[in-house]
Amino acid sequence: MTEPSSDEYASTQDAADVLRAFRSEFLIPRHGDREQAYFCGNSLGLQPRGARVHVEEVLDKWAAEAVEGHFREPAAWMPYHALVREPLAAVVGAQPGEVVAMNSLTINLHLMMASFYRPTRERPAILMEAGAFPSDHHALESQVRFHGFNPATDLIELQPDEKDDTFSIQAIEQAIVEHGPRLSLVVWPGVQYRTGQAFDLAEIARLAHAAGALVGFDLAHAAGNLPLRLHDSAADFAVWCHYKYMNSGPGAVAGCFVHERHARTDRPRFAGWWGHEQDTRFQMRPEFVPTPGAEGWQLSNPPILGLAPLRASLDLFGRAGMSVLRAKSEQLTGYLETLILTRLPETLQIVTPREPRRRGCQLSLRVIGGRGLAGRGAGRDLFDFLATQGVLGDWREPDVIRISPAPLYNNHADVLRFVRAVETWRA
Numbered sequence: 001m002t003e004p005s006s007d008e009y010a011s012t013q014d015a016a017d018v019l020r021a022f023r024s025e026f027l028i029p030r031h032g033d034r035e036q037a038y039f040c041g042n043s044l045g046l047q048p049r050g051a052r053v054h055v056e057e058v059l060d061k062w063a064a065e066a067v068e069g070h071f072r073e074p075a076a077w078m079p080y081h082a083l084v085r086e087p088l089a090a091v092v093g094a095q096p097g098e099v100v101a102m103n104s105l106t107i108n109l110h111l112m113m114a115s116f117y118r119p120t121r122e123r124p125a126i127l128m129e130a131g132a133f134p135s136d137h138h139a140l141e142s143q144v145r146f147h148g149f150n151p152a153t154d155l156i157e158l159q160p161d162e163k164d165d166t167f168s169i170q171a172i173e174q175a176i177v178e179h180g181p182r183l184s185l186v187v188w189p190g191v192q193y194r195t196g197q198a199f200d201l202a203e204i205a206r207l208a209h210a211a212g213a214l215v216g217f218d219l220a221h222a223a224g225n226l227p228l229r230l231h232d233s234a235a236d237f238a239v240w241c242h243y244k245y246m247n248s249g250p251g252a253v254a255g256c257f258v259h260e261r262h263a264r265t266d267r268p269r270f271a272g273w274w275g276h277e278q279d280t281r282f283q284m285r286p287e288f289v290p291t292p293g294a295e296g297w298q299l300s301n302p303p304i305l306g307l308a309p310l311r312a313s314l315d316l317f318g319r320a321g322m323s324v325l326r327a328k329s330e331q332l333t334g335y336l337e338t339l340i341l342t343r344l345p346e347t348l349q350i351v352t353p354r355e356p357r358r359r360g361c362q363l364s365l366r367v368i369g370g371r372g373l374a375g376r377g378a379g380r381d382l383f384d385f386l387a388t389q390g391v392l393g394d395w396r397e398p399d400v401i402r403i404s405p406a407p408l409y410n411n412h413a414d415v416l417r418f419v420r421a422v423e424t425w426r427a
């Protein structure tokens with residue numbers, strides 16, 4: 001068998017890749033006279049070629065039809081969000097009526113909490129992970145305060161119990177049981193942004209519900225990365241963004257899931273005219289009648305130019321299929337892991353869990369040492385060196401480099417290039 005760190009091995013694997021044609025559907029940034037090895041899909045996914053096509057369609061329609069573009073097919077703007085509904089539901093494992101593309105992630109988190117965080121004196125608390133993405137922490141803390149409760153006692157932040165800041169399901173269960181009688185809501189990530197750990201959403205939802213709490217997920221790093229089964233997981237709500245693995249551009253319109261059992265909820269919500277039932281929206285009456293399902297949480301008419309790239313991205317996900325993408329992702333991330341363990345054991349430490357079911361594309365790497373440097377200094381030095389070689393990962397304070405091979409556009413040759421660049425740095 002050929003040596004995994006050889007060009008021959010990488011090119012044989014890439015030639016056998018059933019998804020190899022998808023790479024050319026993306027615009028890969030250049031580094032000098034070659035393509036970058038781009039591993040930042042966990043931060044900003046690459047631009048699908050179709051994004052420009054769909055954006056230009058909207059611009060052309062606006063130029064040619066102006067206000068009539070709202071009603072004239074094809075791709076009329078009035079029902080435009082419905083164009084992404086089914087393909088998006090397929091990516092996150094939901095029913096079409098359970099998803100909507102709207103706003104940004106943090107806004108959607110607040111909108112969901114307006115409905116699903118209804119604290120009482122007996123149950124004022126939210127359980128979340130310690131070390132969450134700051135925006136989630138800000139959102140949850142401000143919600144607790146907004147309702148007149150005290151984050152010091154009512155925002156419960158579970159500390160990681162495993163090495164490298166990961167969580168066992170036992171620790172999550174123990175916390176839910178311990179705080180259960182006071183819990184109103186559990187908010188948990190699908191994939192932790194710094195460690196890359198993936199969680200069993202159905203199990204966390206089951207535990208939260210058994211304790212009498214509701215549960216919502218932040219899927220910023222999970223959507224388009226892992227095959228999700230949101231409906232079956234029984235989560236009450238979920239939110240995510242589309243600029244990472246979903247490749248829909250900087251600040252792209254985000255996603256939101258509301259389980260169908262809440263489709264006709266009379267829980268309070270923050271309402272706007274676009275969430276009003278569609279048949280009577282233009283009767284312009286003052287009373288609010290929500291459209292059933294996730295679309296009932298829309299506030300404003302959507303930014304059509306913002307939704308256009310999502311159409312291009314969803315087309316690629318639909319053609320590739322999440323299970324095929326996942327199979328390639330496991331192979332590619334496994335290849336990265338093997339090469340790090342065999343060729344770079346004294347340079348890089350893998351923070352992300354080793355079991356494929358506990359991670360997605362991303363490996364979070366701590367730089368142990370090299371070039372006579374140690375700790376954060378070594379990490380920053382390597383990170384900067386990689387950029388000079390056209391190998392782009394990203395840096396997360398205090399000491400982690402995240403490398404995320406995305407199965408739609410990365411290949412084994414990219415991974416090999418990363419490993420060789422680290423070897424050159426270390427030499």
Ligand SMILES: Cc1ncc(COP(=O)(O)O)c(C=O)c1O
Nearest residue numbers: 104105106107133135193220241
């Ligand atoms: C885990 C997580 N949550 C929340 C956010 C915030 O997203 P937004 O700025 O789209 O609200 C991000 C952004 O990267 C994130 O990674």
